[in-house]
Amino acid sequence: MTTDYVLEARGLIKAFKGFTAVDNVSLNVRRGDIHALIGPNGAGKTTVFNLLTKFLSPTRGQLLFNGRDITSLSPDRIARIGMVRSFQISAVFPDLSVLENVRVALQRHRGDSFFFWRSETSLASLNGRALELLESVGLAAFAPHRAADLSYGRKRALEIATTLALEPELLLLDEPTQGMGHEDIDAVAELIRSVNRQCTVLMVEHNLKVVADLSDRITVLQRGTVLIEGDYQTVSADPQVRAAYMGVDESEDGQTSGRPAIAAGRMQEIRV
Amino acid sequence: MNKRTLYCALVVLALLAPLAVYPVFLMKVLCFGLFACAFNLLLGFGGLLSFGHAAFLGTGAYVTGYAMSTWGLTPEIGLLVGTLASAALGLVYGALAVRREGIYFAMVTLALAQLMFFVYLQAPFTGGEDGLQGIPRGQLLGVVDLQSNMAMYYLVLAIFSGGFLLIHRTIHSPFGQVLKAIRDNEARAISLGYQVDRYKLLVFVISAALAGLAGATKTLVFQLASLNDVHWLMSGEVVLMTLVGGMGTFLGPLVGAGVLVSVEHALSSGTLGAYVHVAMGMIFVLCVLLFRRGIVGEFPHLVSKLAKGIRRRLPMR
Structure with a gap:
């Protein structure tokens, strides 16, 4: 089809x-x-x-x-x-960390995005996949940094990693x-x-x-x-x-x- | 560890405070603090500037006041009813307002809040210009007599802490992550497939509910619900408290509420009563000029600046 x-x-x-x-x-x-x-x-x-x-x-x-x-x-x-x-x-997302940027994209599939009563530590299970994606664009070392602090080229790479998280x-x-x-x-x-x-x-x-x-x-x-x-x-x-x-x-x-x-x-x- | 120590110290301080300070004053600070914290959830973390939050404070105040004095509800049910009424109003107003952005969002919320002001002015059950007076505090769970200011204070402290923890959790939740993402870059959040209006609506309702809880609690404390609570000046005051204290910080709104309530308290008793708004305006101007991040937001920067200064001096010895 x-x-x-x-x-x-x-x-x-x-x-x-x-x-x-x-x-x-x-x-x-x-x-x-x-x-x-x-x-x-x-x-x-x-x-x-x-x-x-x-x-x-x-x-x-x-x-x-x-x-x-x-x-x-x-x-x-x-x-x-x-x-x-x-x-x-x-x-x-400049005020989120590099890891969180990718994780926000991964998070959507999970269906808990409206859960305001649940701790964000529940998102830790996505960290592995997020790091994999960051690794693939060479940003794994920057995971804990604020996205705003990245260089322009790295921001673009982060953007691509975030996009790939959605498996478009x-x-x-x-x-x-x-x-x-x-x-x-x-x-x-x-x-x-x-x-x-x-x-x-x-x-x-x-x-x-x-x-x-x-x-x-x-x-x-x-x-x-x-x-x-x-x-x-x-x-x-x-x-x-x-x-x-x-x-x-x-x-x-x-x-x-x-x-x-x-x-x-x-x-x-x-x-x- | 630092933060935990700070919060523990604050709790101890709050528990002991009524021994030294007039409890009604403290309760007022806590009520407005909760109101400002609720507002800050929307502005500081959702990026939405509402200019009509008095509508939710006032709805909580009036509904709880009416329920307590007419139906003779117990305080816990009364507070719940007021909070739910505000949440419901928040759902309707939010659904209308989140379709717009920026200044238009602010204008829609202001217009809708003015609508509520005239409702409370004209409606037969609100006492018009007089408001609702002599609302009974009642007995908490039918056991604790809230007529005692001490008992009332600890209830207010518990309510504030509950609201504060809920806000803290909301921001540090999966929902909070999406919310911050939307605040940072809305178009990008949409392009990741998020239906941003729904997230904005949810945070609007949470904020409205907590503002309503603050109003409901205030009604119990002062045994009064009045037009001041729904007036647009109140909507402006909460913006001021949040900005003075530090938008997007956790404790900022409480500090801001403390500052403004203190100023009001200090001036209103003397001959300078008429100058309350002048003083507030001055504070606001000073805040915008000197500490743009607000008192709490500026604090860590001051500390790090001082530390840098000290470090610079050390090698010279």
Whole structure:
């Protein structure tokens, strides 16, 4: 009964007052893929992301998760059926410890989250699993620290560990490497790759090197519509994409086609 | 160990206090302390600023007062009825208010509380401007005569301690963990699959119930339920107590209540009675300027600063 696509978006439209941010976007995310959503600033990537996770409601369009219509579900319900998102700004719970951050996610399945009369020591049975998850992102040593005291890269890693605690089927990452230095970027890219062994990943990403390295499939957005969808070769060779991203016109195309890594490097430079 | 010693010392102090200090004053501090602790559960740990908590204090006060004087209930049942009434009101008001956030949440709670104020002003069983007076304290479990201030004091102390422990437990519970997570980052909590409104509603009801218990207890102590208890000034005062004492700390609200009740007590007896609110305003301004974390919240920082200073001096010798 499992379909090839984990998530299908059909004809998503989001109109704000006097302005259509997302216009007729359709998107199919294949099971097991790392799928990247890219596009210039203001292309509507984050809006699409919010629509997919129902943090915004689409004006029109349909969302299918494993073939089931989820268009009318609430965002917390979306998370409970296995589609968990991250945020552009690292989303940790700053006043909780690193361990507690992960444990809060594990706790949800237990059904004791409303028990205000029970001691929190009852949560200790989750510590083992929480530490395992922290270990997997290299944060086990930081377990007792306040999450607010972590470096930016480590906060992102903590966020991923927290998300993995929910064992999502589809993980949505909103700019996972934004604002990071090179080392952190490599670490996070590696992390995404290893996460991908367990679940499908859809990410919004600006760093085209990361996109080139990781993605099985890429959707390019521009001004709220899908410009093209395909693998990296196809997308990076597309003249429209190149024009949109680099202001390079078709005549120059011959120099870089077939050398996607260089193209990626250039695209990144130009963005920065 | 430090904390345990502190709490043990406080309990001993509280048990001996009425020998040295006028028990009615102490009871007033404890009642407002419980009220502020209940409010702090909502603000400091739930991140929800209610500007209408007087509605719950007043409902506890009026319902218990009415039940005791009209139906002749025993005090323990009277307190229970008042608490439950506040919890029920909290459930309705909470369900309406938690749909909104920030300033809108505060405004909804204020508006709903004003609604209750006019209900208690107009309703036939509340005594209008006079309030309910001469409410009997009764006999606890039919045995202990609460007419004695000493007996009454220990009952109030027991109620306060019970409420305090419940709040402490709530914060250190699986529920408390989720609550803190929601306060820290609501969108993230939603993205982890939590239905945040339900958690907010539960903490709202717990807070309302305990505020009601504080009001009910106050009614027994003073044998009076009046419009002051439901007035918006009371809602403001509890914000003040919590902020002065230290929002998000356990003992802060009690300390804040102690400070404000003392100021009120000191001024109201003399010719300066009219300046109570001026004094409170000054305290609030000082607090915001000098100890933003409140008296209790600032204390550990002062201690660590002092310790650092001492450590810095030691190697010089």
